[in-house]
Amino acid sequence: MPELPEVETIRRALEPQLLGRRLAHIDVLERVHLLKNCTPEALQERLVGRRLTALGRRGKFLIFEFGPWAMVLHLRMSGRLLWTPARHTRLVLQFRDEEEQGRALYLDDARRFASLYLVRADQLDEQKPLKDLGLEPLTPAYTWAAFRRLLDSEREVKRLLLDQTRLAGLGNIYACEALFEAGVHPRKPARALSPEEARRLFEAIPRVLRRALRAGGTSFDRYRRPDGSIGRFQEEFRVYGRAGAPCPRCGAPIERITQGGRSSFFCPRCQPF
Ligand SMILES: [Zn+2]
Structure with missing residues (x-):
């Protein structure tokens, strides 16, 4: 955040x-x-x-x-x-x-x-800290071909999405929400995603980010806009921070696991491994 x-x-x-x-x-x-x-x-x-x-x-x-x-x-x-x-x-x-x-x-x-x-x-593109940043999701560079290359990895898909050298801008909240939208289990190795799962994830990431932008971002901690007002996207969370609460799609309890020291929230039924 x-x-x-x-x-x-x-x-x-x-x-x-x-x-x-x-x-x-x-x-x-x-x-x-x-x-x-x-x-x-x-x-x-x-x-x-x-x-x-x-x-x-x-x-x-x-x-x-x-x-x-x-x-x-x-x-x-x-x-x-x-x-x-x-x-x-x-x-x-x-x-x-x-x-x-x-x-x-x-x-x-x-x-x-x-x-x-x-x-x-x-x-800027050749110097620290921007030189190693990966694909930018809300730009024309974010293409299906580029996204498929990004997924060509043995790593768990959630951890891959958080790696700023692969994909720039996503943190824990939006990675969890995008994986839920796409119906993809956070622990699945990126390379093991079916073509349909990969396609859904490719489309879910910019959709979730745009929805959050429309809400002015997420203010569940210290984030404020410059005028001091809060963002409202926390009201639209579907899985993030909702362990034990019912999945908004199927009603199954949302689960929480830890990956790389960070919490992942997902629906075990909508996001099968
Ligand atoms: Zn569900």
């Missing part, structure tokens, strides 16, 4: 407010955990005074482009970008528009897992 729908929701909220504005000031209040490849001085020198020329996303990363330089931010467990200061502010970006009207953005991060990289904008 946050996963693709939450990060994209944040991106869409920030873009109309910040695009074209000049970065007037940057305040790094916590550098040790946050800054991965640069100093506060380098951020100052390369970004301050420049306009935000693009605000993109790749997987769970937000990409703030300031002309030739980009600031790449991963919110990890508890990071949030807010229009108002909060208790655990680690970074402040102060923007100004043509009329010198200010607009500040605050990174709040209680658990200090958020990470920030400074990268040349023309090298």
Whole structure:
């Protein structure tokens, strides 16, 4: 958390407010955990005074482009970008528009897992942290052929979906929900999926992500939109966090198992092994 729908929701909220504005000031209040490849001085020198020329996303990363330089931010467990200061502010970006009207953005991060990289904008695909990211589900690159190549693996399909170097943006919630939609058991080796199962999973992933985007993401923990409002997708969970509750399709109790140290929720009847 946050996963693709939450990060994209944040991106869409920030873009109309910040695009074209000049970065007037940057305040790094916590550098040790946050800054991965640069100093506060380098951020100052390369970004301050420049306009935000693009605000993109790749997987769970937000990409703030300031002309030739980009600031790449991963919110990890508890990071949030807010229009108002909060208790655990680690970074402040102060923007100004043509009329010198200010607009500040605050990174709040209680658990200090958020990470920030400074990268040349023309090298985003070749540099850390974006260079190893896999297939992007809501883009034209997400094709049936590419997805079939991704499934050519002995690994458990759920763990494969969480591997950001194979598929970018999915986390535990949306992997569980997509596998349920597709009727695929989370422990099934990816290569053992029938062509029908693979096809259903290929279609379920973007469908679940789009539904979550329409709900503004999932706010069952710390995730908030920049204005502080919550997402509503937790109200639409079919299996995630519902162990013991009846399957919305067949009524059988939802089961919980652990894979790679993380919980998987599934319906044993609708998702046969
Ligand atoms: Zn069921």
